[in-house]
Amino acid sequence: MSASPSVRPAPVARSMTLPPESLRLEGELPMAGAAVPFVEIEALRAREFIPAAKEALGSLISNRSRETLIGPVFNWAGRNSLFPLHWGLACCAIEFAAAFGARWDAERFGVVARSSPRQCDLMIVNGTVTWKVAHKLITLYEQMPEPKWVIAMGNCATGGGPFRTAYSVVPGVDKLVPVDVYIAGCPPRPEALLDGILTLEKLIRERKE
């Protein structure tokens, strides 16, 4: 005797009654007019609402918060707490030191010299750069964390200065590292260095990151 094929009983669809048209919000799911199976509503919700909510939340966290909150706060903190590398190359370094003394007091702008490149975000090249010291300068620059900036202080750092044609002198530190601000003078006074730092702060503010 052959067994009769079993037939799965049809699922009993639960249904819900929709609210009257006047109470429904515009843009609601297209189920006007009749009772809609509960399973269908659940499927629509899972297929459309949950991915949309996840996307909106992800975008809020990753894009809008970065643009509207995290970026500006980092930018504000970074430009008001520049940490230049504490070093000196030649006579311009005397003016660099004077800018951090009691009379000009660069620290009132939040500029605090640090002796380790790993704690610095600003390299002030304050003197003649020779080819002998060039690879050390590049190493120090690469040890600084991002974001980082460079100020070429004085004519020597900017373009070689009075030693431009010497065999041993680099004709401008921008041959080695990217320079953001150039300060003219031989040597520039401490006020000029402070003006260069304020110019750099303005550049960082305009980056809007």
Ligand code: SF4
């Ligand atoms: S620019 Fe003038 S003061 Fe500065 S390091 Fe060169 S020679 Fe010295």
